[in-house]
Amino acid sequence: MKIATYNVNGIRARLERLTEWLTETRPDVACLQEIKCQNEGFPLADIEAAGYHALVHGQKGFNGVAILSKQRAESVRIGLDGEPEDEMARYIEADVGGLRVASIYLPNGNPQPGPKFDYKLRWMERLRARAVELIALEIPVVLAGDYNVIPSDADIANPKAMADDALMQPESRAAFRRICTQGWTDALRQIHPTGPLWTFWDYQAGAWQRDAGFRIDHLLLSPEAADRLVDAGVDKDHRAREKASDHAATWVVLRN
């Protein structure tokens, strides 16, 4: 099974690129982030025409997550516990093909310090609380998404330029590590332990042309999923195309 995560940066603006990517790479499951549309605005007919079912947790203008799948998926939950007044559409979880899969859009947190950074850290604590419940199930789980965390200085082309950014603050990294150490495997680094492994290149300042990227899209595997890990990668070539998202799709293959 191939499971991918893809921050599309607006599904309506990206529809042609997205269906092209689905057709060319045929993931069994695709976790999307930043669809930037409400449920009723989701281009379901186009996704179905590409051969996929969809579970959608949308929001007007910003955020929004979805799980696309060849097999029909069963929704398990929308949103995280712990902050009932939080209406940002950033989490959806489903059962599909014998796996539990979540599509995660973790808050950016800039500028830091400030209320947005505080929200990011609170959200990460809420995710940690859900992740430990999922580990306890002892089933194959894939937590896939845009974590907005650069886990280490090896995960960014120019760490000095981003030193004050919320994505690489010690608190952000510690919160990410606290989740990983529950027993999750960072699948991309498991398969590619060293070297550049970017998943995002800013639209600004020629970041793509300079290959000045960083790694923020992650797939965390429960032990039962990690036992089945055979490959992982980044669909970098699609980032070079016209009207591409600023993120590249990132994926794992699990043995059946």
Add this chain to the structure above:
DNA sequence: ATGCCCGCTTACAGCGGA
């Protein structure tokens, strides 16, 4: 030091993104 670029909005400028 700031903005660069991009998508979105009862839009035509401002916000959020990373």
